[in-house]
Amino acid sequence: MKVAKDFKLISCLIIILCLLELTNCDTRRRQRRPNRRRRPNSRRRTTLPTTTAANSTPGRCERIVVPMCRGLVGYRRTYLPNEFGHTTQMQVYQSLEYLWPFMDIGCSRNFRVLACGMYLPKCPGNTGVEGGLKPCKETCKRARRCRAKMRELQSQWPTDFNCTALLPRKSKKCIPPVSERPRCANQHIKCQRNEHDFCQGLNFQLGMLPNMFLQCSKQDIHRELDEYRVLIDSGCSEHLAFLLCGIYQPFCTRAENPFALPCREICELVKSDCESTYSRLHGGLPWPGKLQCHRYPLSTDELWLCAMPGDTSLALTPEEALANGEISENGENSENQ
Numbered sequence: 582m583k584v585a586k587d588f589k590l591i592s593c594l595i596i597i598l599c600l601l602e603l604t605n606c607d608t609r610r611r612q613r614r615p616n617r618r619r620r621p622n623s624r625r626r627t628t629l630p631t632t633t634a635a636n637s638t639p640g641r642c643e644r645i646v647v648p649m650c651r652g653l654v655g656y657r658r659t660y661l662p663n664e665f666g667h668t669t670q671m672q673v674y675q676s677l678e679y680l681w682p683f684m685d686i687g688c689s690r691n692f693r694v695l696a697c698g699m700y701l702p703k704c705p706g707n708t709g710v711e712g713g714l715k716p717c718k719e720t721c722k723r724a725r726r727c728r729a730k731m732r733e734l735q736s737q738w739p740t741d742f743n744c745t746a747l748l749p750r751k752s753k754k755c756i757p758p759v760s761e762r763p764r765c766a767n768q769h770i771k772c773q774r775n776e777h778d779f780c781q782g783l784n785f786q787l788g789m790l791p792n793m794f795l796q797c798s799k800q801d802i803h804r805e806l807d808e809y810r811v812l813i814d815s816g817c818s819e820h821l822a823f824l825l826c827g828i829y830q831p832f833c834t835r836a837e838n839p840f841a842l843p844c845r846e847i848c849e850l851v852k853s854d855c856e857s858t859y860s861r862l863h864g865g866l867p868w869p870g871k872l873q874c875h876r877y878p879l880s881t882d883e884l885w886l887c888a889m890p891g892d893t894s895l896a897l898t899p900e901e902a903l904a905n906g907e908i909s910e911n912g913e914n915s916e917n918q
C-alpha cells in the first residue's frame with residue numbers, strides 16, 4: 582500500500598524528469614529541434630545540401646545504428662539517402678533526437694516505427710521500391726495517437742509525417758503497423774527484478790517500472806538494452822552495466838525516496854571510458870541522449886537520491902519487498918500482466 586501512497590509523488594517526479602528530457606537542452610540542441618517555430622523542411626533545406634546530395638550520391642543499404650531505432654523497428658537495414666536528403670545516420674540522428682521521448686512515452690508503439698521509417702526507410706531488397714520502404718498509411722494513422730501528447734508537451738506533429746501521402750498496407754510496399762500495447766499512463770509504479778542478464782550480480786536487484794522515459798514494457802526495455810551488448814562486450818567500463826540497468830530500471834531503494842538513479846559521477850566515468858568505443862562501434866554517432874550525464878543527479882544533490890555501484894545498504898532486497906507485499910514470490914509485482 583506504500584506503493585499506492587507513493588504513486589502520486591512518483592508520477593510527479595517522472596513527469597518532471599520527462600519534461601527535463603524534453604526541455605533541458607542547451608541552445609545548440611534547441612536549434613537542432615526542428616519543430617520550434619520553423620518547419621522541419623525549411624530548416625533542413627538551410628543546413629543540408631538536400632537534393633544535390635540525394636542526386637549525386639548513389640543510394641545504398643546499410644545497417645541501422647541510431648539508438649532510437651536500432652533493433653527496435655523490425656528491420657536492420659536502411660536505404661540512404663532518405664527523401665529528406667540525409668546521406669548519413671548522423672544527420673538522421675540529429676533530426677530524430679527530439680522525437681525520441683515520444684517514441685518511449687507509450688502514446689503509440691507505432692510512433693517509433695513511423696519516425697524511424699520515415700527517416701530510415703527499410704532497405705527495399707527485391708521489392709523494386711525506389712528509395713526504400715516507408716511506413717504504411719495505417720502505421721502512420723495509428724501513430725497519430727501521439728499528437729495529443731505532443732501538444733501537451735509543447736511540441737507538434739512533424740509536418741513531414743503526412744499519412745495521406747503514404748502507401749496503404751495492402752500494397753505490400755511499406756512498413757506495416759505493429760500491435761499497440763496497453764499504455765503506461767495509468768499503471769502503478771512497481772518494483773520488479775531487473776531481469777536482464779546485464780543486471781545480474783549488481784547490488785541492486787530490483788528496478789522500477791515504468792522508467793523515467795515512461796517505458797513500461799519489460800520486453801521493450803530489454804530489446805533496447807540488448808543493443809548495448811557490443812559495448813558491454815568491448816569491456817570499456819566495468820560500471821557500464823550498472824549505469825544501463827539503473828537508467829532503464831531505476832533502482833528500488835529502502836530509503837524514503839523509493840528509487841534511485843545512477844549518480845552523475847559514475848555516469849561521467851563510464852562516459853569517458855566508453856564514448857570513443859561507442860562512437861567507433863556505431864558509425865561515429867555521439868554518446869546517446871538517454872545516457873547524457875546531466876540528466877542524472879550528483880551524489881551531493883539534496884533533492885534527488887542517486888546510487889553508486891558499491892552502495893549495498895541502499896538497495897531494497899527482494900526479501901524486503903516481498904515482506905512489504907510490494908512484489909510476489911516470483912519477483913513480479915502482484916498486479917503484473
Ligand SMILES: *[C@@H]1O[C@H](CO)[C@@H](O)[C@H](O)[C@H]1NC(C)=O
Nearest residue numbers: 740741742743744745746747
Ligand atoms: C499530404 O499528402 C497529400 C497526398 O499526397 C496531399 O494532397 C496533401 O496536400 C498533403 N498535406 C500536407 C499538409 O502536406
